[in-house]
Amino acid sequence: MALFDPARLLLIAGPCSLESETVTMRAAEALARLRDAEPELNCVFKGSFDKANRTSLKSPRGPGLEAGLELFARVKERFGFPVLTDIHAPAQAAAVGEVCDVLQIPAFLCRQTDLLLAAAETGRVVNVKKGQFLSPGEMEFVVRKLEGAGAAEIWQTERGTTFGYQNLVVDMRSFSVMRAFGHPTVFDATHSVQQPGAGTTSGDRSHVPALARAALAAGADGLFVETHPDPDRAISDGPNQIPLDAFPALVRGALAVWRAARA
Numbered sequence: 033m034a035l036f037d038p039a040r041l042l043l044i045a046g047p048c049s050l051e052s053e054t055v056t057m058r059a060a061e062a063l064a065r066l067r068d069a070e071p072e073l074n075c076v077f078k079g080s081f082d083k084a085n086r087t088s089l090k091s092p093r094g095p096g097l098e099a100g101l102e103l104f105a106r107v108k109e110r111f112g113f114p115v116l117t118d119i120h121a122p123a124q125a126a127a128v129g130e131v132c133d134v135l136q137i138p139a140f141l142c143r144q145t146d147l148l149l150a151a152a153e154t155g156r157v158v159n160v161k162k163g164q165f166l167s168p169g170e171m172e173f174v175v176r177k178l179e180g181a182g183a184a185e186i187w188q189t190e191r192g193t194t195f196g197y198q199n200l201v202v203d204m205r206s207f208s209v210m211r212a213f214g215h216p217t218v219f220d221a222t223h224s225v226q227q228p229g230a231g232t233t234s235g236d237r238s239h240v241p242a243l244a245r246a247a248l249a250a251g252a253d254g255l256f257v258e259t260h261p262d263p264d265r266a267i268s269d270g271p272n273q274i275p276l277d278a279f280p281a282l283v284r285g286a287l288a289v290w291r292a293a294r295a
Contacts, residue, residue, distance in 0.1 A: 034185055035114055035133060035157050036216050040074035041290045042187075042254025043283060044116055044134075044159075044218065048269040049094040050079040050103050057107070058261050062276050064111045066283055073287065076134060077113040078256070079104070083268045084120040085140055092267040097124060101131045116159060122150035129154030139163045139191055139223075142174055152181035159187040161220065164194040168209035175213045188213070189256055190247070191220035198227045198234075202243060204250040211251065218254040219247035222272045235272035237263070241282050245289045255286055 036042060043066075047059045060077055067075040081100020083093045094100065104115045108131075116134035119125055120141065128135055135151040137144075139161035151158045158178055162171050171188055178186050188210045192200030202224050207217045221244040227234040244255055260266045263273040274282055 035074075035076075036185060036187065036253070037074050038216075038253065040072050041248075041287055042074045042076070042216065042218060044076045044078050044254065044256040045259055045279070045283075046078040047260050047266070048080060048222075048258045048273055049083055049092070049267050050081055050100050051092070051094060051267045053103060053106075055261060055266075056103050057110075058276060059259055060107045060111050060113065062259065062279055063113070066280055067113075070284070070287060072291070073283070074254075075113060076116050077104075077107050077111070078116040078136075078258075080118055080268075082120065085138060086268070094267070097127065101127065104131050119147065119151060122146045125150035125154050129156045133157060134159050134187075136189075137161060142166065142171075145177060148174065148177050149181045152178050152183035155184050157185040157187065158183050159189055159218070161189045161191050161223075162206070162210070164192060164200060166193075168203065168206040171210050172213050175215060186215040187218055187254070188215055189218040189220050190224070190252070191256075192224035192226070198229050200224055200226055200228075202247070204246060207247065207251040207253075211253075216253040217251070218256050219244065219252040220256040221247070222256070222258040222269070222274065225272050226269070227271075233269060233271075235269070237272055237274060240272075240274060241285060244282065244286045248286055248290045249293050251293070255283075257282065 114133035118136040195201040
């Protein structure tokens with residue numbers, strides 16, 4: 033049975049990094065409350081066990097594979113969520129697929145054939161972040177690789193395109209272009225407001241609500257949102273993450289636009 037349900041808004045949400053059990057469980061609890069209150073949401077819990085693409089060697093990377101999968105197993109047992117995490121090497125796919133329902137391919141790795149094939153071979157859903165260097169049309173080549181490898185289900189996520197230095201821009205045409213490849217599209221609302229820099233990544237979370245609503249109005253099937261109890265103290269992507277206390281209002285506003293766009 034497909035994990036994606038076109039009758040409900042796909043919401044992929046959680047902290048950027050599984051930096052601690054406290055942060056992980058607080059984010060999962062907030063997502064569970066929304067799921068219980070809003071039956072039109074199809075919720076998937078996300079987190080990263082390893083921030084392997086940090087700019088600086090000194091940047092914290094998270095708990096690692098073994099501890100991260102243990103946390104995901106606890107989230108699944110306690111809340112019943114499907115869970116998603118990114119993989120960075122083909123050798124990680126099988127172990128992650130034993131626990132996680134969705135394997136995510138990071139944007140910078142979206143053309144890595146061996147990584148795509150390893151993810152597809154697990155039989156799990158594969159969510160591919162569109163590279164900042166790709167046009168929407170070029171995602172067809174990524175999708176066809178996954179189809180050729182027999183991927184059970186494919187999601188395509190827009191996360192902005194490089195625009196000059198230290199900036200990203202979102203082309204709202206991406207969702208109709210990528211949907212034409214036959215698979216659902218997701219908008220990464222928090223990574224799209226990044227301002228990638230030398231040493232640390234900055235960003236401006238104030239733009240997240242407007243971009244999320246615009247993407248859903250343009251036809252996106254889902255949202256990807258990172259949220260944290262105290263983003264300014266997060267070990268990764270703090271400026272882009274939504275505070276947990278602002279998360280429900282953001283989602284409800286987005287859900288209203290999703291309903292209107294499909295009325």
